[in-house]
Amino acid sequence: MSRLVRMDRTGHTTLAEWTAEDPDAVEAAVQAFRAELDRGYFAMVSTGEGHAEQVKELPLDAELVILRLPISGG
Amino acid sequence: MATVPLPETAAVHWRPRADAQRLRRRGQLWTATTVAHVVPFVAVGVILFVVQPLAAAVSLAAFAHAWIIPELYAARGANVLRPKARTDAGAERTALGLLGDLVGHEAREGHARTGLVVERGSLGVWVVGEAGAVLVSARGRRAHCFCVRVADPTLPSGDRIAHLLLALRADEEGFATVANLAFSGARWRVRRRIPATMRPALDAAKAFDRV
Numbered sequence: 001m002s003r004l005v006r007m008d009r010t011g012h013t014t015l016a017e018w019t020a021e022d023p024d025a026v027e028a029a030v031q032a033f034r035a036e037l038d039r040g041y042f043a044m045v046s047t048g049e050g051h052a053e054q055v056k057e058l059p060l061d062a063e064l065v066i067l068r069l070p071i072s073g074g
Numbered sequence: 075m076a077t078v079p080l081p082e083t084a085a086v087h088w089r090p091r092a093d094a095q096r097l098r099r100r101g102q103l104w105t106a107t108t109v110a111h112v113v114p115f116v117a118v119g120v121i122l123f124v125v126q127p128l129a130a131a132v133s134l135a136a137f138a139h140a141w142i143i144p145e146l147y148a149a150r151g152a153n154v155l156r157p158k159a160r161t162d163a164g165a166e167r168t169a170l171g172l173l174g175d176l177v178g179h180e181a182r183e184g185h186a187r188t189g190l191v192v193e194r195g196s197l198g199v200w201v202v203g204e205a206g207a208v209l210v211s212a213r214g215r216r217a218h219c220f221c222v223r224v225a226d227p228t229l230p231s232g233d234r235i236a237h238l239l240l241a242l243r244a245d246e247e248g249f250a251t252v253a254n255l256a257f258s259g260a261r262w263r264v265r266r267r268i269p270a271t272m273r274p275a276l277d278a279a280k281a282f283d284r285v
Contacts, residue, residue: 007236009161009228011168042081044240046176050194052243054078064175068237069229070082073254074154074205074221 002060004029006036006067015067020060033058033065041067080241080248092250094197097209097258101216104258108144115140144263151219151257152267154206155275157189161230169232176236190275191235192282195246199279202242204234206253210261214280217261220253 004016015036016029037043037056045062047053058065083091090096119136122129160166174182177191185191191202198211198218209218224237242249257264265276 005172007169007172007229007233009165009226009230011165011170011230011233012172044244046243049178050243052240054081054244066172066236066240068240069225070085071222071224071237071241071249071252072082072085073252074223 002029002063002065004033004036004058004065004067006041007069012066018060026060030058036067041069043067077245077247080245080252082241082252083245083248086252089251092197092247094211097197097211097218097250100255101212101218101258104147108147108259111143112140115143144259145267147257148259148263149267151208151217151259151264154219154221154256155190155201155203155208155264155268155272156205157269158204158231158234161228165230166232169230169236171232173232173236173239176239184275184278185235188272188275189231190272191239192275192278193239193242194282195242197246197250199282200242201275201279202235202238204231206256207238207242207249208264208276208279209250210276210279210283212283214283215261217257217259217264217276218250218255219257219264220250221256222249222253 002018003014005012005014015032018025018029020026033043043055044052044066045055045059115136119133119140122136123133173185177185181191181193193200193202198209201208201210205223206219206221209220211218222238224234261276261280265273
């Protein structure tokens with residue numbers, strides 16, 4: 001089961017869960033993913049130890065997709 | 075595989091992209107600036123005392139300036155690691171769970187003890203906190219203190235660290251470009267300005283950087 005989570009004030013919120021075999025769940029996840037990107041979130045997936053990648057399309061095979069806010073110099 | 079630049083770098087397009095050489099130069103500039111602050115005050119203190127020993131109080135004031143100015147810079151650097159105000163306990167626990175999923179067992183234990191995550195990178199070893207990160211390089215001798223924040227101040231501490239960690243992992247040089255350099259200098263100068271509970275993280279970074 002893959003998960004789309006957003007880091008927020010609650011710690012994190014799971015926005016969608018899907019498996020590739022469930023087209024309805026995939027569609028819901030894609031919609032949720034796009035809505036969060038439109039709100040200004042960036043989507044990240046881990047690509048091995050110490051590495052991550054920003055994605056602009058929902059990677060259906062990823063176990064965990066994390067939505068983060070932009071960072072800036074403090 | 076080429077690294078996709080961190081999107082936040084677009085907001086600081088005028089900055090040259092950070093790399094090992096640029097960081098080394100910036101570190102040297104910081105050292106030169108510190109010397110330029112310290113040497114005149116020390117010289118004034120010595121000369122005044124030699125010329126007029128009765129002006130010893132003024133000499134002492136000059137020496138104090140020579141000591142205080144680098145200390146203030148180091149304190150500014152150490153501030154990037156200081157913990158921020160906590161949000162509600164439930165959110166903190168949830169955020170820690172996600173952060174724990176992102177890091178290995180050793181880093182998780184280290185975070186539980188120090189509140190910081192130690193992460194090896196290509197530029198050195200990073201110590202990631204809630205409001206910034208310290209890059210330990212030059213075989214553990216130098217610390218570059220970067221101030222970075224997330225747009226949402228209501229995030230729990232674990233999420234703030236996770237934000238920085240994910241950005242760092244996606245594009246380390248981009249992360250160092252976006253972040254503001256608050257201090258660069260000897261690691262020990264930062265170490266003694268952070269809470270004692272956090273010092274093992276800087277020690278671990280030094281040990282990693284020497285491997």
